[in-house]
Amino acid sequence: MAKKSRRFRGDGCGFVLLTCLFMCCALLLNGMVAMVAVSALRSTLLADERLHGFVLFLMPIGMLVIQWWIVDQVVDWLSPQQEENGRPPEQP
Structure with a gap:
């Protein structure tokens, strides 16, 4: 019997809810930062x-895009490297 992998795949209801919660909190904080900077x-x-x-509307959204890019880069950096076939690389 094959052992089931416990690797996080990033799908499912929990992931979507946590993503929405993170995005709402980030937009709230970005809106506060934008309000201080614009004022x-x-x-x-x-x-x-x-x-x-215009700036007050777009600044938090632009900050959110940059934050998601940073999160994506960190996840790619911290996750183990995979070969094209989906298996981890062979150890010498």
């Missing part, structure tokens, strides 16, 4: 109300 620049660079709203 500091409002009198000088963001005097136009439309530009202020």
Whole structure:
């Protein structure tokens, strides 16, 4: 009988719920950071109300994209290397 692998695959209801929870928390924190940064620049660079709203909307989303890229890079860096056939490489 083949031994079942306990390797995390990143699918299922729990993974989706944790991903949504992480994304909501990250958007909340990014929104706070964006609000502080935009309010500091409002009198000088963001005097136009439309530009202020545009930056305040897109800054947290851009930060979230960068955070997901960093998480993806760290997961790739920490996970064991796999060959193209899905098996771990042979040890010499």
